[in-house]
Structure formats: C-alpha cells, structure tokens
Amino acid sequence: MKINSLKLKDIFSYKGEVVFNFSNKCNLVIGENGFGKTSLINSFKIALHGITKDVLKIGDTSLTKAEYIQGAKAFSGMINRSSKEEGINECFINLNFSIDKNDYSLVRTFSCTNSAYKEHLLLKSLHSDLLLEDDAAQDFINANMINSSLAKFFLFDGEKVQDIANFSSLEFAKMLEEIFGDIRVYEQLIHDMKILKRDYESQTFTDMELKNKFLEKSKLIENKEKEIERFIKEIRNDKQDLKEVKKSYTVVKNRVEKLKSENKDELSSLEISLQKLFDEREKQLELYKGYSISSLPLILDKEFRLTVEADIFANYYDLNYLPKEVLERKKKEFFELIIQKIKNGEDITNIQKIFDKVFMEDNQDKRVSFVDTTKIKYQYESLELEAAAFGYILDSLIELDTQIEIQKDEIDNLKELIKLNESTLDELLIERETISNKIALTEKSISDYEKHITENEVLIKNTKKEIHTLSMQGHKETVLDEKIKTTTKTIFVATEAIKITKKKKRAELENAVNNKLKVLIKENYEASFLKIYDDFTINLFDKNGKPMDILSSSSGQKQIIATALIWAISDYINAGMPMIVDTPLGRLDDKNQKLLLEKFYSVADNQIIMLPTPSELKVPGFEDIINESKLLKLSSNGSITKVNEIEKEEL
C-alpha cells in the first residue's frame, strides 16, 4: 500500500484545505514542536480507524469521543479554532492511496453542532464502481489495509515507542496473537462446527424426552468447557503472577542472605585483629612498666646514668668484688704498711689490725652507707638501660594505640551498619513472609483451578458417555451420524492447525525479532536476545543467557528493543504498509540516533513518512535520508498550520 496524498480541511491546526502530496519512498514533514506534527499523525490514525482510544488519550487525560470531536476541558475540539469562529462546523480528512496499483480515496467527515456530532466514512475506488460507506468502508480498510491493533506498528511516536517494551507479558502476548490473524479463521471454524455438531446431534433424537435430555447434557458440556477455558486463563494469569512473585521472592531471599552474612564476617575478622593488637599492646606495656619502675631516670637522662654508673663502679664494688685495679691498689697499700711495721719491729697483732683496716673497713667515699654492695652490682648489671630500646617500646605502643583507635572506629562503624542492616533485615523478613504467603495462596489457587478442571473433564467425559448412550437409544439416521463424525474431525483438525500455526509462527517471529535486534544492538548492550514462549509471553536475555527484566532497561534500550519488535513485526506482517513516524529519534542518545537512522530507517523497504523536528535533522546519518526524501515543511501562524514543499538547499 502507498499513501499518495492527504488532504485536511479545517481540522486541528489546519485551516481551510491543506494538501500533503507524498512520494512512494521517503518523505520528511519537518516541523518545530507545536507546528502541527501530532495533528498530522492523528489525522492519519483517524482517517484509517476513526477516533480510537489511542487518539482519545491526551497526556494523562482521556476524553470521550464527544468531548474529542466537540471540544472539552483544555481541548478545543477537532474543528480548527479559527474556522469554528467563522461559523464552520465541519471538517474532513481525505486520504488517497493505492493498493496493488488500484487507487482509492477515503474521506472521513465530522460535522457537529453544540449538542451533537456526526461522523461519516466514504471509500471509493477510482478505477471501479466500488463505493462503500461507514461500517462497510471500515471493514474494507481493516481487511485490505490494516486493523487498528496492528496500526501501532506503523503509526507511532518515536518519543513513546518504548511504551511497546513496557507492555506486560500478558498484554504483549495478546498483541502478538492479534498478528496471527489466520488463527482466528480456525477459531471461527471450530465455533461454527460445534454449533453444527450439536444441531446434527439434536436431530438424531425423535423422542422429545430424549432430545431434551440431550440438549440439557450438551448445554452442561458447553458450560463446563467454557469453565475449563476460564480456569485455564486464570491458571495462566496465576502462573504469570507466580513467576513474578517467585522472582521477587528470590530477590528478597538473596538480599536477606546477603544482609545476614554481610559485615558479620568482616566484624569477626576485625575483632580478632583488634584482640591481636591488644595482646601485642599488653606485651609492650609489660616492658614499658618494667622500665618505668626500675631504671627510668637512668634512661631518660644519659648523663645521670653515667654519673650513677661511675659512682657504683668506684664506690660500691671494692670490698666484695675486687676488680683488678682495686686489688692492685689494696695490695700496694697493704705491703707498704706491712713493710713499714716490720721495719719498726711491730708485732703480729698490729699487722692483723692493718689487714682489717685495709680489707674490712667500708669505703669512706661511699655516700649511701646502707647499700648492700653484693646486691647493687647484680641489680645494676641486670637493669635495662638502653634508651633506644625504651624508645622502640614507646614507638610500638604509640603505633599500636593508633591502630587500635582506627580498628575500634571501623568496628563501631560496622556495628552501626549492622544495626541499620538489622532493621532493613526485619523489613525484608516481613516482606519475604508476605511474598511467601502470596506464593502459597497463588499455588493453592492454581491447584484449585486444576482440580476444577479435572472435575470438569471427568464430568464432561461422563456426560459424553451419557450422550452416547442417549444417542444409541435415539439413533435413527446413519447420514446424520456421518455428519457428526465429519464435524468432530473438522473440530479436531482446526484445533491441531491452530497449535501447529502458533508453534511455527512463534519460532518465525522470534527469529525475525532477534535478527533485527542483532542489527540494532550496540556492543556494550547487556541485552543479547529475545525469547518468545509458546504462550506468546516474551523475555529478554543477556549475553550469558541470563534472563533480564525489560521493564528495568534504560529508555534508550527499551526504544531499541521496541524498534526491533516493530521492524520485525512490520516485516513479518509484510503488508507493505507505509510507516508514519512522529519525532523518529525520540529521546535516544547520539549513538542510538545514528544507529536507528543507519540501520533502520535507511534500509526500510516500505514507504516512510517521517515527522522530524529541524534539530533532529542535524543528527549525523540524516543527510543520506534527506538526499533521498521528499521534503515538506510545516509553518505555523498562531493556530494555523501551512505546508510547503521545499528543496534540501532550503533547509
């Protein structure tokens, strides 16, 4: 499909008739914010599918259809404000397009008075007599162009594209199922065949009582089957919840474990190391005390030590410990006196007195008379007198005290942290308990549903047996029997076809998405591949195959993931739909902008209508696109937007 032109009349910021003619390839409609780009993209959306929920949502406000058309709150309505002031009460969007070389014109008109509005859709072929209105025209659009669910893959706002990656798994599964439109054909077939089968079965009964019983049993089976379908859905929802809850349980459990062990090992090791410091300090302190009570003055004052030492050696050693010099002195003194006395003819008694005088009398130079000379020699010699050694002990004690202070501070800080952690731990334990209860409840709910399903299946089986018995009793027609068999087989085949189609398409789509993701993904991205499960839920995985949480990815990454999905899905649908993108580069960073332009927009096969701002055009990578594109520029005068075709030189 190609869009040839779009004519807008008196709608939104467009006053009077404004025409956009598009080329079959790339078109750039350039406009500053507030110049009517959103009005243009909404016009496309409204032209194709009328006023949908998507259009009705403006910022955080959701308007009703009437409010949107006629104006309400801060929204002035669809008709251009200036036109409305001039009394104009009708606006339209005229979309001219081609499908397989057939040209069509679509006109959606809105007319309104103060109290009511009217919407009219007209679609006509420019080559045949085809002329369709309203619902019929809409059916044609949905069937031959695109339905509103899939339109989000072709008409989107670059700034909001990551919303696609924000979908919950279930929303996404629902959206993907929409893509496989042909499954609905099988589903419709199964539905029709079931009605037909029941009809055939009821015809086999001629006995009214039997027929009523049969209808009653059939109705019961139908109800029970519906119940089973509902239970299966509930189980699916519960399992999805359970998966999320179990994930958060694991997160909380890991945090609890981490918090429990965290810091405690470190604290214990710090305490051991502190104890070692204390032990070492105790040793050094003993040495310090030893010096302090014995030799301190002799260490603190070296000169004093030398004086005391000289005094001890000279005056307290002589009688009991005779050093050689003392002995020589005494010997000399003794013989001098003996010789003198012998010469004088003294007797031996006097000589003995001389001996006593020399060897037995105290040294008169000894100032402390009561000193035990035996003891003081040993004591002095055993004293630790090295100032350097004492200094070393003091250094060790100073260093140990510093280390002990640091270690104590660290322990205090750690204890504070542990205390904080303990309060967090309490909260986490409560959270873990709550989650654990939720898991138990959800598991019970699943188990209850499964039990109901089994009960229903038994009931259905038994009821079918009863129907069979009834059928045997009332069976009359073999032709009908054959018809019943045929419808049963058809139902079986259609059911299998759905299963096979889903399986095949799931794999194809997963492959397509991952191919696009590979192209768009940057080297430093954590995300590596995306998996689509049989139930069409999706999950993202990192390079190591570890599951990632899409919702916690950065918005840049989400935009890339969403773009890969859009690209793959639009390729997959292969409808050749034009892609209409507002603010194509959204909020991406420089690298991602370049990536998107070079890897996505430049190589897209479809017709593209991009609505960039002038600043977006400055991004490297846009140049090639500008060269290949038709350029349309929006200008605004107050609330009135005009469009002009321009050459690239005018940019």
Next chain:
Amino acid sequence: MSFRTTEHIELELPKMQKILNFENEPKWYTLRFAIFISLSIEKHIPLNLEDEIDFTNGIGYKADVITGRNKTEIKGTQGDYTDMIAVMISNVHDCKLKDINSLDKYLERHCVRGFNYLEKSLNSKSSVFVWLKNEFNL
C-alpha cells in the same frame, strides 16, 4: 621508714594511673613513676628541699612499699630498688645517706614534684608514650 603523699595526689591518683597506663597496677607504680620523673628533670629544674609541702589529709605509706624494700618478684628477679634509688638520690643531691630513714624526705618531695610535673604535662587525652618520647628526646 615512712612516706607521705598530699591530699591532692591521693585525689588525682586514679586519673594519673589511667594516664600512665597503670590503672591495673598498685598505687606505688604511679608514685615511683612520679619520683623517677622528678629525678630525670632535676638537672634542669633543681628541687628545693626546703619548700614547705602540706601533707595534711594525704596518706602515710611505708616507704618500703614505694622502693620495694626486701621485695623479691615472683619470677625470682630483684624487686627491691631501695639501694638503687638511694644511690640515684645521693648522686642527684650529692649527699650522704647514713640510714634508710633519711631517704624519706627526698622520696616524698620528689614524688610531689614529679606528680605535679606530670599533671601539668598530661591530661586524660594525652598519650604518655608520645609525651615521654618528646619530653626526653627518645
């Protein structure tokens, strides 16, 4: 042989024991440490033995406790430093000590002066180890 302390010393003794890291030791550790400090600074600040000291409300100890007279350590080493202290005092003051009682006067005066000196130099936040290093250039 008797040895007196002042009221002030007795009041401040627990605090000083802690500062000197002798909080788990008997009082004489601190008193002897004060005497030793006083002996160590004597060269720079001579002690005036005539200064009046008010020992009222102090405690009288046997000087033997302070010097360790007749004491032998459990491990067999000498614990009696009476003679060594007496020799130190005789050298510091260049005096003769004829009997052991003549030591008391010196001991109690050095103790008071040493204690005051420690008090002036240290407070509860000080490290005696750092102080010793700096004060005596160790």
